[in-house]
Amino acid sequence: MLLIILISVAVIVFFAGNTVRIVHFLRMPTPLRWELYPIPKGPRARQRYGGSYFEQSDWWTKSHDTGRAGELAFMAKEILLLRSVWENFRGLWLWSWLLHWGLYFYLLTTVVAILAAVLRAGSFRLLHLAVLYGSPLACSLGVAGSLGLLVMRSLHPRLRGYTTRSSVFNLTLLGAAFVTGLLSLSDGAGLDGLVRVLLRSPASLGHYGKISQAHLALVAFFLAYFPFTHMTHAYMKYFTWHGVRWNDSPAIRDPQAAMRLAASLQREVTWAATHIAAGGPAKWSEVASDPGGRGAGRA
Amino acid sequence: MRKIGDIASRTGQLTQVHNLAPLPPPYDRVEDLPARKKLKQEVLDRIDTSLDGFSALGLSRPQTPEEERKFIARFLSGLEKLLSADNNWAFLEPLNLSLDHCARCQSCVEACPIYTASGHDEVYRPTFRNEVFRRLVNQYHKSGGRALAWLKGEDIELNAATLCRLLESAYRCTLCRRCAQACPMGVDNALLTREIRKLFSMEMGIAPKEIHDKGSMLQLRTGSSTGMNARAVRDNVAFLDEEIRDQTGLTIETPWDKEGADVLLIHNAGEILAWPENPMAFAIILEAAGISWTMSSDLAGYDSVNYGLWYDDAQFARVAVRQAEAARKLKVKKIVLGECGHGHKASMVTADRLLCGDLNVPRESALVLLRDIVISGRLTLDPSRNDFPVTLHDPCNMVRMMGIVEPQREILRKICPQFREMTPHGVDNYCCGGGSGFALMSGYNFADWRFSVAGRMKLKQILNAFADCPSPAVKKYVCAPCSNCKGQFRDLFQYYGVWEKSGILYGGLAELIVNAMADIRQPFIKWEFH
Numbered sequence: 111m112l113l114i115i116l117i118s119v120a121v122i123v124f125f126a127g128n129t130v131r132i133v134h135f136l137r138m139p140t141p142l143r144w145e146l147y148p149i150p151k152g153p154r155a156r157q158r159y160g161g162s163y164f165e166q167s168d169w170w171t172k173s174h175d176t177g178r179a180g181e182l183a184f185m186a187k188e189i190l191l192l193r194s195v196w197e198n199f200r201g202l203w204l205w206s207w208l209l210h211w212g213l214y215f216y217l218l219t220t221v222v223a224i225l226a227a228v229l230r231a232g233s234f235r236l237l238h239l240a241v242l243y244g245s246p247l248a249c250s251l252g253v254a255g256s257l258g259l260l261v262m263r264s265l266h267p268r269l270r271g272y273t274t275r276s277s278v279f280n281l282t283l284l285g286a287a288f289v290t291g292l293l294s295l296s297d298g299a300g301l302d303g304l305v306r307v308l309l310r311s312p313a314s315l316g317h318y319g320k321i322s323q324a325h326l327a328l329v330a331f332f333l334a335y336f337p338f339t340h341m342t343h344a345y346m347k348y349f350t351w352h353g354v355r356w357n358d359s360p361a362i363r364d365p366q367a368a369m370r371l372a373a374s375l376q377r378e379v380t381w382a383a384t385h386i387a388a389g390g391p392a393k394w395s396e397v398a399s400d401p402g403g404r405g406a407g408r409a
Numbered sequence: 410m411r412k413i414g415d416i417a418s419r420t421g422q423l424t425q426v427h428n429l430a431p432l433p434p435p436y437d438r439v440e441d442l443p444a445r446k447k448l449k450q451e452v453l454d455r456i457d458t459s460l461d462g463f464s465a466l467g468l469s470r471p472q473t474p475e476e477e478r479k480f481i482a483r484f485l486s487g488l489e490k491l492l493s494a495d496n497n498w499a500f501l502e503p504l505n506l507s508l509d510h511c512a513r514c515q516s517c518v519e520a521c522p523i524y525t526a527s528g529h530d531e532v533y534r535p536t537f538r539n540e541v542f543r544r545l546v547n548q549y550h551k552s553g554g555r556a557l558a559w560l561k562g563e564d565i566e567l568n569a570a571t572l573c574r575l576l577e578s579a580y581r582c583t584l585c586r587r588c589a590q591a592c593p594m595g596v597d598n599a600l601l602t603r604e605i606r607k608l609f610s611m612e613m614g615i616a617p618k619e620i621h622d623k624g625s626m627l628q629l630r631t632g633s634s635t636g637m638n639a640r641a642v643r644d645n646v647a648f649l650d651e652e653i654r655d656q657t658g659l660t661i662e663t664p665w666d667k668e669g670a671d672v673l674l675i676h677n678a679g680e681i682l683a684w685p686e687n688p689m690a691f692a693i694i695l696e697a698a699g700i701s702w703t704m705s706s707d708l709a710g711y712d713s714v715n716y717g718l719w720y721d722d723a724q725f726a727r728v729a730v731r732q733a734e735a736a737r738k739l740k741v742k743k744i745v746l747g748e749c750g751h752g753h754k755a756s757m758v759t760a761d762r763l764l765c766g767d768l769n770v771p772r773e774s775a776l777v778l779l780r781d782i783v784i785s786g787r788l789t790l791d792p793s794r795n796d797f798p799v800t801l802h803d804p805c806n807m808v809r810m811m812g813i814v815e816p817q818r819e820i821l822r823k824i825c826p827q828f829r830e831m832t833p834h835g836v837d838n839y840c841c842g843g844g845s846g847f848a849l850m851s852g853y854n855f856a857d858w859r860f861s862v863a864g865r866m867k868l869k870q871i872l873n874a875f876a877d878c879p880s881p882a883v884k885k886y887v888c889a890p891c892s893n894c895k896g897q898f899r900d901l902f903q904y905y906g907v908w909e910k911s912g913i914l915y916g917g918l919a920e921l922i923v924n925a926m927a928d929i930r931q932p933f934i935k936w937e938f939h
């Protein structure tokens with residue numbers, strides 16, 4: 111029963127925590143532009159060398175590619191192949207790739223298992239087979255990845271000084287979840303069995319062995335812990351890449367820009383340096399239109 | 410190996426610059442280099458050099474516990490503001506994104522020219538200062554942060570030494586954003602570094618004199634960070650018009666404040682004083698191509714620099730607005746930014762969402778206009794006049810941060826038969842080492858650091874680009890279409906004796922075009938180092 115409560119709470123925390131996080135960022139004021147090239151937009155030839163619409167004369171009179179195809183293709187390589195790590199830290203890549211694919215497969219097989227359970231898919235043998243093989247594959251990749259990363263993080267001179275207790279904790283947690291996931295195959299009915307029981311007759315969870323229960327407890331803990339860690343990069347990349355790094359959308363084309371700016375300029379500035387608002391708090395609009403050049407006060 | 414927590418050590422210097430990446434001969438002979446500047450004991454007693462023995466800011470450490478307490482309190486108050494929407498709406502989102510999502514994977518570190526040039530000194534890792542900053546934010550800003558930091562073993566003592574070193578280290582990064590390109594998470598260490606600088610400037614009033622007092626403050630007072638007021642700039646440009654007549658026989662009168670012109674040209678005003686051949690070349694090209702253009706004598710309307718981009722949002726906004734107002738007043742069709750990288754980015758990108766309605770006068774790069782003129786055939790160009798080895802420096806702000814990569818190359822391929830690329834180049838280029846204000850900063854002993862560390866990878870690249878013709882008898886040209894980069898090259902080349910040892914000159918792009926103009930009698934480029 112305790113396990114059921116733990117899992118239920120974890121799922122709620124997971125969804126609530128991630129939602130709060132996303133909403134928190136969505137509600138932040140529109141920042142100034144801070145893009146970085148290459149940006150996967152515009153003609154292919156230009157993308158290849160990292161060029162932008164600024165290369166055209168009178169660029170504001172020309173149409174721009176605002177499509178997502180380039181971004182999606184780029185992100186697919188980033189997510190599936192961990193391209194940046196491959197290019198910038200080859201030694202880390204294999205272990206990181208294994209761990210990420212372990213997580214992807216685990217997520218996928220869980221979804222398939224849920225589907226099979228919901229569809230009562232005795233006859234959907236394919237789904238059953240996918241989970242049967244997908245789950246040990248996911249856990250094996252995950253075990254190899256987290257172990258490899260733990261070793262790398264402890265020994266590699268580039269990483270050692272930046273390996274914190276939380277990095278060790280995170281990897282150990284993931285490693286333990288994958289190990290128990292693997293062991294639970296011989297202990298119970300495997301991932302599809304666990305998912306089926308959880309969805310259909312949670313009360314009988316107690317019939318499963320200790321390892322399976324430990325696995326579920328670890329996964330539950332991970333779910334509840336996840337929204338509060340940097341691992342949210344899994345989806346926050348949308349903000350960091352699409353929202354900032356690739357956001358080259360010019361204000362001249364954006365009818366909403368003036369409204370957003372007007373709201374921001376009404377905010378009060380309380381920065382204390384004398385050159386900002388020497389006469390006390392002021393609005394940003396006043397600070398920006400102030401001739402400046404006054405205020406000694408440098409420390 | 411240095412640990413993150415060492416930043417708080419109350420005594421001693423965190424690192425010493427000694428294990429530098431090797432340079433090719435003859436630049437490998439340390440004994441040929443100027444001796445490093447030795448600071449007098451009285452100066453050392455006064456300023457903080459506990460990061461690496463250098464000082465960019467001449468920061469004085471608090472002397473009494475009371476002073477230290479106040480110093481820390483001001484920092485913490487600044488931290489609150491930095492993380493508030495009211496005070497930092499302009500960068501709050503990217504700041505939080507970069508604070509929260511670093512996986513500490515270190516994929517970014519090898520991309521950093523400072524870190525690699527320093528022989529992988531821990532203190533210059535792109536992640537070092539930002540990990541310190543991240544931990545300070547977590548520990549002192551977030552609720553329950555102290556307990557959590559202690560539990561995670563990530564607590565850092567917040568004392569004067571921590572803060573002095575943190576701020577100095579924010580001026581050991583050129584904001585070139587190579588590291589940001591390498592980060593799989595989209596974390597931007599340069600942005601974090603700028604935010605640290607900003608906190609100290611906007612809350613505590615601490616910034617390098619060269620970019621604040623003698624930079625943005627001076628610009629807002631007089632119209633230009635050079636100190637030239639409207640009258641002085643017009644006089645100086647009139648003198649350049651005469652110079653054009655003397656040198657080329659062409660009669661050009663630079664148009665000032667011409668309402669309704671197609672183009673408002675805004676140079677980095679430093680060019681007019683330090684590299685007058687560049688504004689002269691622009692005047693010659695624009696007149697020869699029949700462009701309707703003008704310059705503005707309004708406050709900041711004749712100086713494209715905006716140093717706030719590197720350290721202070723209020724100063725940034727003030728200058729950006731002044732420049733746009735100058736253009737609006739003249740009712741020009743567009744602003745064309747001269748050869749100044751950070752001026753490009755400040756005006757065309759970062760200020761974009763600050764300028765709404767009729768203040769958002771369209772802004773274009775001079776490289777694009779020059780490319781159009783050259784390719785259109787409006788000038789008679791003779792490439793054989795530029796038949797010497799030429800390589801191209803990519804200013805980070807124009808290239809990595811704006812994607813203006815090809816226009817300058819199209820020009821060089823057309824007019825410079827011996828053009829060759831550096832490795833790496835384009836959006837992967839190395840910073841000249843003068844980025845983010847460094848080209849202007851030489852106080853105390855900072856110049857030694859700028860030349861031996863910050864400019865090292867660039868120098869290596871340039872030498873490699875000309876490896877097939879190393880003799881000083883073969884005159885070579887580094888085309889650097891950015892005023893700050895040229896400032897760095899001038900000082901860097903002088904420090905290493907590059908002109909004498911290798912015959913390498915630096916200069917702008919417009920000069921190469923005029924040098925190739927068949928109807929200009931004498932070569933426009935004078936092979937004199939200055």
Ligand code: SF4
Binds near residue numbers: 510516
């Ligand atoms: S900034 Fe990016 S690349 Fe560098 S350590 Fe953090 S996550 Fe890794």
Ligand code: SF4
Binds near residue numbers: 523524585586589599
């Ligand atoms: S911005 Fe450039 S100089 Fe600064 S840490 Fe990153 S790579 Fe290094």
